Amino acid sequence: MLLYIYIIAITAEAMSGALAAGRRNMDMFGVAFVAFITALGGGTVRDVLLGNYPVTWTQHPMYIHITIVAGLFTVLVARYMHRLHSTFLVLDAMGLIAFTVIGCNVALKLEYSITVVIMAGMTTGIFGGILRDLLCNRTPMVLRKELYASVSLLVAILYLCLRYWQVSEDINLLVSFGFGLALRIAAIRWRWSLPVFTYAPGRWS
Secondary structure (H helix, E strand, O other), rough: HHHHHHHHHHHHHHHHHHHHHHHHHHHHHHHHHHHHHHHHHHHHHHHHOOOOOHHHHHHHHHHHHHHHHHHHHHHHHHHHHHHHHHHHHHHHHHHHHHHHHHHHHHHHOOOOOOOHHHHHHHHHHHHHHHHHHHOOOOOOOHHHOOOOOHHHHHHHHHHHHHHHHHOOOOHHHHHHHHHHHHHHHHHHHOOOOOOOOOOOOHHHO
């Protein structure tokens, strides 16, 4: 089940990357590149940091094809994307959760400590979006809007707790996905966010 959700997730993330590239008037190569980085960048950074070689997508060329095709397909249907905004929010939330769980599992197999496992899950979940926003010259969304990275953190903790308590994997995934989706959608709906730190030197002089 997680594999199918992962494929849906990288497709949705690739399309979000393509839309971001379009807002910056990039050419077709730029669109394809940003789509690829958005979808697979988080897992790549995770693998490099954990020393997990070869990097995952190098062993599964299908993932490259999916992300590039999804990015270029977005160019053709971009004018209709606003109608699918709600669907994209749900798919993006699913992607965040799927990437987080997959990242945790990779680190667990490499026998890292729990703290590193959680960080690996979060890196997989959010770093593609960070790279997308940096390439498009924007402040990363995960650092400035509704709860996003926090959702990844809480999903990772919940998933690992249920795993520790020996809850079956299927139930664990169901609960983790249900919790993560509900929290992310609620954060969007009611604009939940962490406290914002504002520093204006002139105010204190």
